[in-house]
Amino acid sequence: MKKIIWAVIWCALFYLAAYMRLEGILAFVLVSGMMAVILFAASCYLTSVLRISFRFPQEEGQKGEGIHVVVCIQNPSFLPISRFALHICYSYDGSGAEKEGILQGMVPAKSSAEMELILLPRYCGVVTVSANALDIWDLLGIFCRHVRELGSQKTVLLPSNLSMRLDTVRLKTDMILLLEQEEQKGSGNIPPDVSQIHPYQEGEPLRFVHWKLTARTDELMSRQFSEETQPLPVLFLDRWREEEMDLLQMDAFWEIAAACSRGFINSDITHEIMWYADGDFYRREVSHASQCLLAMKEAMLYGQECRDQKQRSEVLDRMYQIVGRGVPVIILDQSLAIVRDGVKTAQFSKDSYREEIEKRWTSV
16 A cells, blocks of 8 residues: 555656646656666566575474474575565464464675574474465565465474373283293294394303404404394274374374383383384384484374275284284374274273373273
């Protein structure tokens, strides 16, 4: 509206100056018109050459701490940018964008500027950070060019530090029986396989020294044997759902999954987190909190949702075959239920899961 008003005033001055033959005012009006055209062209040029990129100092954020985003604005032209406003927003897995904030500043000619912003998304999961609008003003701040959809980048917001109180008596009993069966099957004097040969390090047992290879290489070499893998209880993330899941339920799913894994860790139970994606199964051994968060991150980024009941049945059948007979499998599905051996042992609510995790004992 301001531009229209100024254009009307300029045209009126030009007409009056020409009609009354006021050469000084006419020259001023013509010069100001040329300056306006130049400033408008400069703002268009700066908009076309400006480059914007995102950088995350940390690969992921955690709920409650936010996501740190560094926005780099590069100005390769010989004209300085006296003022700009960059609109930053974020979205969850294709959901509607949520406006977060506006970065304002200036960028000298042939230079760049970096600005840090802390986003505070409310829900766990894959977060897409995007610059959905940019306003650039000319040198005198008269004209403003508006550009939309300048690019985006994905990151992950990990769950908070909730920990579930688990009743693991049954689980530990089942694992002891399973290990006894494995020992009976594997009893014998079969020597372990050599997994790696490396230069001898001080403190290693001399019986691990590979004397023949040492003689050939004239360097003391040591053998590293492969360890027999013991079966571990499995936390399977079942991402099957009958209908569209809202953000609150998605957030609760990841929070409960991480809290259950931390419950195992607090009970000194090394376990595996398992999920399905692109026709294959992925497993991550977890014995401390950092491994739990890493597994959550990979499951968020690469896990695949299942909408077909028949496909889900096939996925669960294959999962049990891969895990092996007798290995305890705890399933968390997207209805927020925990299931063990086909029996639901806990049901959480998306609205009050936090209180339920903190106050209730969950049997696994």
